[in-house]
Amino acid sequence: MKHLRELEDQSVYIFREAYKHFDNLAMLWSMGKDSTVLLWLARKAFFGHVPFPLLHVDTSYKIPAMIEYRDRLAREWRLNLVVGQNKEALAAGMNHTMGRDVCCTALKTMALKHLIESNGYTGIILGVRADEDSTRAKERYFSPRDKHGDWDFRDQPPELWNQFKTTFPPGTHIRIHPLLDWTEVNIWEYIKAENIPFIDLYLDKGDGTRYRSLGCAPCTTPVKSTAKTVDEIIEELRATNIAERSGRAQDAGRGMEMLRKKGYM
């Protein structure tokens, strides 16, 4: 438990720094386990309140149960939910068969950039974790993006003693990553410790499979698992050697590196 509280203390500190320094702040919420823990941590940091909007980039290909869950929590927790969608690309028939990178870039990266630009957000809070993939392992807690939303990983700002990059030239924005130090197991341990509501797609409901990572329906496949409770998930993850995002198609080859340089989450 002690290590979970350490993680929580650091995340809360990051949230409060973000809120203090950014007048136009927003947080991405994909309804997955990570961004829901992120949302919970925001309520920890601000004593039950979430004092900024939550952005959902809706590709229209999300699993329907996720949308129901989103709307329920938004109502119960009185969240300011902003949904963004690349309608033009969808109208033109964009889907994963046109190439996964093309589809991800159009429906996620472009939609996100449009949301950021049209609302003038200068700080975006995201639930990425360092252990998810090797480019995220190199992220900063406060990570600048240029005018085009691109990530210059070659020249990242120094981050010293919890002093973060909170000043930036006009036209650029900062991505804020409070969950960077959390692992997949930590997320589930915390969900259990705090009794956080989560989507049951993460559990095996009898067919011997469950989702380990949630994305768009066509590009996310369940993993073999008989974990029916959070405890069983934690047990399973402690023993497994299978990568968390092995069910996520866009991670193949150098997919994530290319996507993230261009502004993907």
Add this chain to the structure above:
Amino acid sequence: MDQATAAAARAASKPDEHFNIVIVGHVDHGKSTLVGRLYADTGSLPEGKLEKVQAICRQQGKEFEYAFLFDAFLEEQEQGITIDTARTFFIWKGRQYIIIDAPGHKEFLKNMISGAARAEAALLVIDALEGVKEQSKKHGYLLSLLGVRQFAVVVNKMDLVGYRQDVFDGIEKEYREFLGQFGAIPERIIPVSAKLGDNIADRSRAMPWYGGPTVLDTLSLFKKESAAADQPLRFPVQDVYKFDARRIIAGRITAGRLKVGDQLVFCPSNKRANVKSIEAFNVEPLPMSAEAGQSIGVTLDEQIFVERGEIAAHPSDLPHVSTSFKANLFWLGKRPLERGRTYLLRVATKEVECEVAALHRIIDTTDLNQQQGGTVVSRNQVAELTIRTKTPIAFDLSSSFEATGRFVLVDEYDIAGGGIVTEMVPDDQESLREEARRRDFAWVKGEVSIEDRAKHYGHRSAVVLFTGGRHTGKSLLARKLEGRLIADGRHAYLLDGENLRRGLDADLSEEEKGLTAEMARRYGEVARLLIDTGLIVVSTTNPFGLAYREASQAIRTLVHPAPVIAVHVSKTAEEPPPNTDVIVNGPVDLDVAIKQVMDALKQRGVLDETLGAKPTFQYSI
């Protein structure tokens, strides 16, 4: 170690603590290889990861290296160097390690520092064949400066020197001597071959002469430091929230502990109040105490106005307060650090403008030679210097308190340097500051608080101080301003020094009345009393003649922490005193000048309709 043993060791350990380790050392000495090997040998790699990277290597026709497991970027793999730090995780014997692999190339020193600054312990890798190199020394020195006291030296590539003990002994002797110059002592020095797995997870058969622990055992031997909770309290204010009925002072305790009922002193304002509650979300019942490391929020029994950047402490052990301190600093900026340029200083949550008052010496970290004098500090250099801040700040010496004893400097948009405070430098306001502190601690309050008055009047109390030479129109401006404030419904009073001379100062001889220090002290204390009545005090430095710079500084110290809006009036352009808010020179256009002062009052939050962009969450008056 076979896979079954490794898997058993991992499964048996439900971690209940975290531990951050940084791997540092000269470029190409094998840091990433060491990390890769550590993961492979403890079975901590995801299934297929090794095979995937090996396949990419075959495709590109190059030899597989363990380093490729973590050098994520194409450029990193192509050039065979680590560009930025990677956080990777593994669990071993009850601990969840976050391993931070820092780049060794000197181009990427700022990335190495970012990695090392969050580490609790370090492994410093030296190539047995190449020996101690430039970055081996620089990294060793910076670890010490960054406050990483636990570290072990790993002498890698022993296979390339035939596993010879004399080579190892030579490196050990040379490096220990270097570290000894600044008092750093490694916990141990380990001969390894990361590539071949000698002394990483398993003991090496090739080096029977080495009897110490392996790298993996060394990690377990590093101790979790938790001494901060036993220190005196330091609770820097991060923000003040008013989301609902509660007014919550939020922040992270950096040292010591606090409990409900404790009296807190906020420095440098010297305001005091008792902890009424410790607030928390989804915690039942609410906590009664909290300690170092925790991000918390407290409510106070009195509605005092405190701001981000102040440090709360117990009355028995307060931090230093000054505008000046000595420090050791490393510079990472794109342009050199220069005397006379303004930087933003951040100590804990405080942000204040500062400049380099003196540059004592530049330290060459490769040979620790000292270069006297000089006016600039270049990128990747370390210097000993004196910093002067625009307004007084609370801080500690880094030898006593880590978090409140170190700082960063921001140049334009970027964090460009970091440093540790080595010495407090008393400034010329020291004795007046002490007077103000003693007086404020013993201040007898009535039933009506300063915040009650502020709510009632629609403004906070403040001092508007007109400075400048004789016959510049200060008095006229001051009179007009008082009139304007009253016309607007504010509560203002023109405090004229002449009225003190013949009354309060009647006990002084004419000679004594010529002494700026005592006259300013008396004037400042009267202003302090008027501040407590909730007024906006309009004043000029007329009684002090040409000594207005000294006098205005003394008045500032005595009325602190009330806001002072300084207006400098002169006939021709001249250098105003430090911290001047409004400059009026040439022929005075009264209306324009008054408007400038009113704007400054609004901007400083003195007048009530001026609360910032998030009004509902600010302290509301």
